[in-house]
Amino acid sequence: MTNPLRVGLRQERVIAPQCLVIFGASGDLTHRKLVPALFELFRQRRLPSEFALLGCARRPWSDEEFRQKMAEAMETSVNENRAAWEQFSAGMFYEPVDLQQPEDLVKLGHRLDEIDRTRATRSNRTFYLSVSPKFYGSGCRSLADAGLLKDPQRSRVVIEKPFGRDYGSAQNLNRVVQSCGQENQIFRIDHYLGKETVQNIMVLRFANTIFEPIWNRNYISSVQITAAETVGVEERAGYYETSGALRDMVQNHLTQMLAITAMETPGRFDPEAIRSEKAKVLQAARLADENEPWNCCIRGQYGPGGTQDSPLPGYRQEHGVDANSTTETYVAMKLFIDNWRWQGVPFYVRTGKRLPKRLSEVVLTFREAPVHLFDAAGGGPTANQLVLRIQPDEGAEFRFEVKSPGSGMRSRPVEMEFSYDESFGEPSDEGYVRLLADAMLGDPTLFTRSDEVEAAWRLYTPLLELIEDSPWQLPIHPYESRTWGPAASDALLARDGLLWRRP
Amino acid sequence: MSPQLTLQTPLELPPSEVPGYLEQLWSRDQPNNVGAHTFCLLIWQPAWVEQQLVRTGRLDGPITGVQRSQLIAAGRQSVVDGDLPISTPPLTEAVATCLGQMDGGHTSEDLRGQHVDAALSNLRPRRLITLAPSLDSEQPLETLVAAYCPLPEEGGGTVACGDVVVLRGGKPALQEGLAILDPLLPEELPAWVWWNGALDEAPELLQQLASSPRRLILDSALGEPGFCLNLLASRIEAGQAVNDLNWLRLGSWHQTLAMVFDPPHRRDALGHVVQLDIDVEGDHPVQGLLLGSWIADRLGWELQHTQRNPDQSISANFKRTDGADVQMRVSPVPMGQPSIHPGQIVGLRLICKPDNQPPICVILCAESGGCMRLEAGGMASMELIEEVVPVQHSPVEADVSRQLEGGHDSTNPLLAAAAPLAAKLIS
Numbered sequence: 022m023t024n025p026l027r028v029g030l031r032q033e034r035v036i037a038p039q040c041l042v043i044f045g046a047s048g049d050l051t052h053r054k055l056v057p058a059l060f061e062l063f064r065q066r067r068l069p070s071e072f073a074l075l076g077c078a079r080r081p082w083s084d085e086e087f088r089q090k091m092a093e094a095m096e097t098s099v100n101e102n103r104a105a106w107e108q109f110s111a112g113m114f115y116e117p118v119d120l121q122q123p124e125d126l127v128k129l130g131h132r133l134d135e136i137d138r139t140r141a142t143r144s145n146r147t148f149y150l151s152v153s154p155k156f157y158g159s160g161c162r163s164l165a166d167a168g169l170l171k172d173p174q175r176s177r178v179v180i181e182k183p184f185g186r187d188y189g190s191a192q193n194l195n196r197v198v199q200s201c202g203q204e205n206q207i208f209r210i211d212h213y214l215g216k217e218t219v220q221n222i223m224v225l226r227f228a229n230t231i232f233e234p235i236w237n238r239n240y241i242s243s244v245q246i247t248a249a250e251t252v253g254v255e256e257r258a259g260y261y262e263t264s265g266a267l268r269d270m271v272q273n274h275l276t277q278m279l280a281i282t283a284m285e286t287p288g289r290f291d292p293e294a295i296r297s298e299k300a301k302v303l304q305a306a307r308l309a310d311e312n313e314p315w316n317c318c319i320r321g322q323y324g325p326g327g328t329q330d331s332p333l334p335g336y337r338q339e340h341g342v343d344a345n346s347t348t349e350t351y352v353a354m355k356l357f358i359d360n361w362r363w364q365g366v367p368f369y370v371r372t373g374k375r376l377p378k379r380l381s382e383v384v385l386t387f388r389e390a391p392v393h394l395f396d397a398a399g400g401g402p403t404a405n406q407l408v409l410r411i412q413p414d415e416g417a418e419f420r421f422e423v424k425s426p427g428s429g430m431r432s433r434p435v436e437m438e439f440s441y442d443e444s445f446g447e448p449s450d451e452g453y454v455r456l457l458a459d460a461m462l463g464d465p466t467l468f469t470r471s472d473e474v475e476a477a478w479r480l481y482t483p484l485l486e487l488i489e490d491s492p493w494q495l496p497i498h499p500y501e502s503r504t505w506g507p508a509a510s511d512a513l514l515a516r517d518g519l520l521w522r523r524p
Numbered sequence: 525m526s527p528q529l530t531l532q533t534p535l536e537l538p539p540s541e542v543p544g545y546l547e548q549l550w551s552r553d554q555p556n557n558v559g560a561h562t563f564c565l566l567i568w569q570p571a572w573v574e575q576q577l578v579r580t581g582r583l584d585g586p587i588t589g590v591q592r593s594q595l596i597a598a599g600r601q602s603v604v605d606g607d608l609p610i611s612t613p614p615l616t617e618a619v620a621t622c623l624g625q626m627d628g629g630h631t632s633e634d635l636r637g638q639h640v641d642a643a644l645s646n647l648r649p650r651r652l653i654t655l656a657p658s659l660d661s662e663q664p665l666e667t668l669v670a671a672y673c674p675l676p677e678e679g680g681g682t683v684a685c686g687d688v689v690v691l692r693g694g695k696p697a698l699q700e701g702l703a704i705l706d707p708l709l710p711e712e713l714p715a716w717v718w719w720n721g722a723l724d725e726a727p728e729l730l731q732q733l734a735s736s737p738r739r740l741i742l743d744s745a746l747g748e749p750g751f752c753l754n755l756l757a758s759r760i761e762a763g764q765a766v767n768d769l770n771w772l773r774l775g776s777w778h779q780t781l782a783m784v785f786d787p788p789h790r791r792d793a794l795g796h797v798v799q800l801d802i803d804v805e806g807d808h809p810v811q812g813l814l815l816g817s818w819i820a821d822r823l824g825w826e827l828q829h830t831q832r833n834p835d836q837s838i839s840a841n842f843k844r845t846d847g848a849d850v851q852m853r854v855s856p857v858p859m860g861q862p863s864i865h866p867g868q869i870v871g872l873r874l875i876c877k878p879d880n881q882p883p884i885c886v887i888l889c890a891e892s893g894g895c896m897r898l899e900a901g902g903m904a905s906m907e908l909i910e911e912v913v914p915v916q917h918s919p920v921e922a923d924v925s926r927q928l929e930g931g932h933d934s935t936n937p938l939l940a941a942a943a944p945l946a947a948k949l950i951s
Contacts, residue, residue, distance in 0.1 A: 024782060024785050024786055024791055024794075025794060025822045025823060025824075026778070026781055026782040026785055026794070026819070026822050026823075027782045027785075027786065028822065029936075029937055029938045030778050030779065030782055030938070035926055035929045035930030036930055037647075037929050037930065038562075038930075038931060066932065066936070066937075067930075069929075069930045069931050069932065070714075070931055070932050070933040070934070071714065071931055137561050138561060138712060139712075141561065141562065141563065141712075141713055141714050143560070143561065143562045143563075143648070144560075144561065442788075443787060443788065443789075444786065444787055445786045445787075446786055446787060446788040446791070447786070
């Protein structure tokens, strides 16, 4: 049962009239994520009436064809909300554009002027580059050359991940992009930041007095950040073979979770203040052993697994994957952050495909009590743990010791739980809904700034160089599908007398 | 943000020459003059209290129509000086009428329409047309025109991107000037009408100005309550996009009440409401009725009977979807320091009696006051849930700006459902 008093009620900031231009409109992301997110915003009345969506790609579609393709791709949602779709799709247009052709950009400019006139979109434009990463730089340049980015108050560019392939290419791309517009016009998207629970880490830390005083090296002994997927490479082999887990997950999503968990308190809730703190903490982060990275990083690749009835292929047997591929599908590593708050506290980060569960979480393990006064059910008392569950079953739990009932004074761990479902009972918006709304609002809080991106790439440079120059020093450890990664990953923590949390 | 003045001194023109002048200003043969392709805003800006306060020497000019703090303070003082009930909000018709009986001949510059609040100017309206009625009903029509643009450091360019038109004079003179309005509101741009006065002070004029498809911004806290609700309901029924600032100010009440029932284990109680009490400031029940109607609509209650009681409260009986009765009562309470907006809600009590569970009593209380009246009355055996509701303090210009910024060409469906029911409750 939904909360009838919650229906139609939104305390949202107001998106100004505008035209959202999607380059790569014929691509997968547009019909799978972007248009559904916009339709959701429309149904929640968070889009103004003066809104237009202009799809752009090289295919010679008409407006009607574009609407039709999107409706087909979103069949269920469209059929359930036919009247709303008719209204929404009346504001959808299409223009064939090749970003490399200056005359196409001139044509685009005229089309946007026309849309401004017919839809009163007030010359506010958000350009979404859902194109191949190799066109990010040239795409921005084309927009700038066509004069479409000249008003920093009214035009913005959203750039999908990955932003660069390494530190050098990220720097180069930043240089190109920043020569096309001001930093506040550039929105580098990381859809993990659109997750309610990732944002909740900030609220948990900075809106409560009980956590921040103990959120440091004096009380926390280690931090684990996990993003586990059950799926394999699926249809993305072409991309994944060139990126691997390090570039696909660690450099962006996991590093953002690390930054939000470890950042200092911003002076105020302001996009630049928050992004500065995130950049600072990433600049202070380093691999646990930069000179011999193989001591602090484990790469793995899933092999065959599953059951006799439903066998799962190994990565090298997947369609489109090189039979001798050395692309990692699993990474575990140990990091340190050299600042007053975190000096000496290990941050363990892991991500992998074909693991037993789909989940993302941050686990903060607190130091043990200095003296053990009581017998514990498990031998010694269990360290307090705060688990921030990002997905699924979003929420948080805190583990602490209590007295076991009965005579004597034995302790045992129990958990105190907070669940989004139980407290709010409503599903959160999909990450793209939040991020698209923020981009159109011009709010960059949940987007990564140039210095953050560069700091994140720089953090992993020793690993990337090693993989490039002498990959045998960072070997690929095979692991069976639907297991928790290679044994070497467990050994990484075992050396510190720790275990990965088994969720 | 401080209000901004127009960049150039407004030019006084005969009314008949205004459309031609503006057409020339934006004509295509002057390539540097590109008008913002945004929206037009037509404002009814009587500022009666401000005019009277200036006339009686209780407030320094100029007259701007903007709700500044000195104006509110002078209005409050006038309530005391005029021996009005202490619950009288400081900027209402009662205060203007009281001031109108006082002597005074002070004059001041009248900058209504030329003094644009930054919350509005930041949206770069293409055209702001202000109708500024004067206290002196004999005053002839004056028409002022000026090009206008946000300052370059605020993101504006160096070229004019909008214009302001001010029609000033006595009400009869303004009525004559209306003939020039239609050509000044181009069809291709969304047009909004902000009625910044009591809804019943000039119904025919309101009818003339706010014809569909123009989008209407009004404040149902201003004017005779029954008239306000009937107007709201009839406009919505006619399909016009209506934005009610009084409804907008209900936002934190909506949110807080919804929040109480967000945890799934409490939701069942919503099907077992037996009593709803709402306390409002002074004698203007519209906001309370809108909130009560919203709850009734969301929970599917059917109105059975309504009546006005001797203590000026309004009570109503509803049938729930399961056929059980619900009592609702909206009661006026006197306030020592009333809000500038008449009839703001100060407290809400919702009593639910779920089967086989202890009854639940939800009390929401405005942060500006206490809820002792609602807390009284034998609720010791109930599960008590109390929340404090934050009071919104945003200036009216900021509220209007929010409506203009995320413009909709239809009425918020929740308001569209609540307003007709609220109108029935007061009838």
